[in-house]
Amino acid sequence: MSDIAYNYCALPLAPYACRPDQSVGRVYEESESKHRTCFQRDRDRIIHSSAFRRLKYKTQVFIYHEGDHYRTRLTHTLEVAQITRSMARALLVNEDLAEGIALAHDLGHTPFAHLGEYAVQDCMEPYGGFDHNDQSLRILTTLEEKYPKWKGLNLTWETLEGVAKHNGPLITSENKDRPLSETLKDLQEQTDLRLETYASLEAQVAALSDDIAYNNHDVEDGLRAGLFTLQDLKDVPLLGRHISHAQKNYPDIEEKILIQEIIREMIGSMVADVLEESNTRIKDLSPKSCEDVRAGKVACVAFSDDMYNDVQHLRGFLFDRMYRHVNLNRLGFKVSRILHDLFEAFMMSPEMLPQKWQDRLESEGAIDDERKRARHVCDYIAGMTDRFAIREHEELFHVALDVK
Numbered sequence: 001m002s003d004i005a006y007n008y009c010a011l012p013l014a015p016y017a018c019r020p021d022q023s024v025g026r027v028y029e030e031s032e033s034k035h036r037t038c039f040q041r042d043r044d045r046i047i048h049s050s051a052f053r054r055l056k057y058k059t060q061v062f063i064y065h066e067g068d069h070y071r072t073r074l075t076h077t078l079e080v081a082q083i084t085r086s087m088a089r090a091l092l093v094n095e096d097l098a099e100g101i102a103l104a105h106d107l108g109h110t111p112f113a114h115l116g117e118y119a120v121q122d123c124m125e126p127y128g129g130f131d132h133n134d135q136s137l138r139i140l141t142t143l144e145e146k147y148p149k150w151k152g153l154n155l156t157w158e159t160l161e162g163v164a165k166h167n168g169p170l171i172t173s174e175n176k177d178r179p180l181s182e183t184l185k186d187l188q189e190q191t192d193l194r195l196e197t198y199a200s201l202e203a204q205v206a207a208l209s210d211d212i213a214y215n216n217h218d219v220e221d222g223l224r225a226g227l228f229t230l231q232d233l234k235d236v237p238l239l240g241r242h243i244s245h246a247q248k249n250y251p252d253i254e255e256k257i258l259i260q261e262i263i264r265e266m267i268g269s270m271v272a273d274v275l276e277e278s279n280t281r282i283k284d285l286s287p288k289s290c291e292d293v294r295a296g297k298v299a300c301v302a303f304s305d306d307m308y309n310d311v312q313h314l315r316g317f318l319f320d321r322m323y324r325h326v327n328l329n330r331l332g333f334k335v336s337r338i339l340h341d342l343f344e345a346f347m348m349s350p351e352m353l354p355q356k357w358q359d360r361l362e363s364e365g366a367i368d369d370e371r372k373r374a375r376h377v378c379d380y381i382a383g384m385t386d387r388f389a390i391r392e393h394e395e396l397f398h399v400a401l402d403v404k
Contacts, residue, residue: 108135
């Protein structure tokens with residue numbers, strides 16, 4: 001290990017943090033960097049990936065043309081990474097590992113936000129299904145092509161584990177008979193991710209940071225789009241408190257600044273709640289190593305019961321007033337048409353795929369295997385940006401489906 005890596009290990013980390021000098025390692029052995037720890041290197045590989053760049057034109061809720069100030073998958077990911085680093089530092093765990101997991105967690109999302117995911121799930125239902133978390137792992141281990149000796153980014157075991165299990169164990173007593181996805185099955189043959197345990201505390205921090213980020217920025221984007229008003233939000237407990245507090249402290253400021261103050265307060269209160277609850281759980285578990293965290297019966301990083309209930313109430317409001325809004329329902333119809341048309345066209349005529357994708361089909365014997373062909377077509381479509389999917393549809397069908 002390099003001197004820098006040794007010096008890094010001397011930084012104040014809790015005993016339950018993941019340490020780069022104790023990493024399980026990578027699937028394919030390679031010499032480590034002289035200037036970066038293995039987790040820093042993972043983070044950098046994710047940032048330099050093609051899939052990460054495409055997040056710029058993949059939308060979070062609103063389609064890219066609707067305005068330059070709405071979140072995209074890229075800006076959402078950066079917000080998650082910022083919250084993740086802050087909470088990881090407060091809990092004395094490895095910031096680089098936590099940030100890497102945060103940066104990778106949304107790589108597998110389809111174009112057109114959740115509307116696109118529903119359409120792709122429908123297309124793939126007969127062929128093994130689709131899940132964006134699993135697709136993120138597939139990108140990291142298979143689809144990214146940057147190295148002469150292996151497919152994927154060859155990340156450390158800890159980063160792959162965090163991406164796979166950041167929402168909790170994948171094998172439980174309730175689902176132990178459920179078959180693994182092809183991605184996980186292949187990866188498990190190469191390295192055991194211990195799917196029945198929790199992930200590291202770093203991964204758990206990234207998962208809660210995602211919840212905090214998207215709940216807050218969906219509120220902000222929904223207000224900007226006029227889907228609801230501050231008055232509508234006053235009956236939502238978590239928001240109502242912060243709205244009243246901000247209006248009392250700043251009665252004369254313009255609404256745009258008032259909204260920023262409310263969102264800032266809400267993020268702060270959610271982060272504070274997670275840190276307080278997590279410190280309590282860590283104290284109760286008293287983990288002496290990251291292995292003790294993985295072996296825990298419950299997650300170490302979580303909202304308190306009161307905050308969890310408030311967040312669920314907020315999610316219910318957003319589901320009714322934003323995600324099921326008539327404008328998004330109409331958009332969903334158009335998105336479904338675009339992605340279903342593309343899927344059916346490429347399944348029927350794979351020779352219309354770009355040459356490198358045709359080469360993949362041939363090299364893996366997928367041209368005459370419908371299930372394998374569907375997975376490759378899914379990989380191609382899921383990797384599209386919003387605008388590229390629209391352009392592909394227009395080219396193939398000579399029909400401009402206006403998604404405005």
